[in-house]
Amino acid sequence: MKIRISWPAGHVTATLDDTPTAATLLAALPIDGTAHTWGEEVYFDTGLTPALEADARQVVEAGTVAFWTEGNALALPYGPTPISRGEEPRLASPCNVLGRIDGDPRALATVRAGEAIHVRKA
Template sequence: MRRILIRSGDVAIRARLLATPTADRIWEALPISASVQTWGREVYFRTPVSQDLEPDARVVVSKGEIAFWPDGDAIAIGFGATPIAKRGEIRFTSKCNVWAVAIDDVDQLKGVYPGEQISVVEADNDDQDEWQTSPSTSRRTATRRPTQQAAMCSSGDESGSAG
């Protein structure tokens, strides 16, 4: 099973990749490093990946689902209401492909601010039991490939419009 680690400062979130074309493209592009942008209770960041919408792409996601926003070539992680959300939902501005599910609590992303660096790396799979039993404060990293830099999302809209 493919797993990643998303890290920004003291925040570290492990996630399990789904069997989707988007997950495959992101996996092949690892490691990814970028500058974070926020939009309400969403963090997003540009990737070197481009991917079309998948048949099951959607605008509303569940907490813990990690999405790819094709309109911005960005990974988007919602952990609460966005400016256009209806009560109790996580709503992006346009359809996104869900490609991974967080193992750890995405509420940690409250501590990530615009402009901070974020990275996505292949996580160590040496100890399967640790993935099932370790606390969400795990700070494991993987450094198997050289880092690729991704530019900050530039939508030309300083209001922070996001996926």
């Protein structure tokens, strides 16, 4: 399943894997939130509360679509965060991996903290 994530300056699409958290997210769409940034990561509260999955990871690839269960937030890293070692995207804590941004995840660099962000089925 594909989703579209949009904000005032742009949008990306993402392909989600078949995971319990991805199914929870898809069932709740559309979702609107307020963007926050942390280094080269965009995240926003979804109001969802899925459980941490067994294969949750803290270090992921740029462009990973992740769910931060501790913050009820979708986490979209496109580069290093303040706790990264080198260029790796390191999330605040282990997150459920839902899928991947289609194309260049650096498009997320145009998201500004406080902007409205929207997630819809693509």
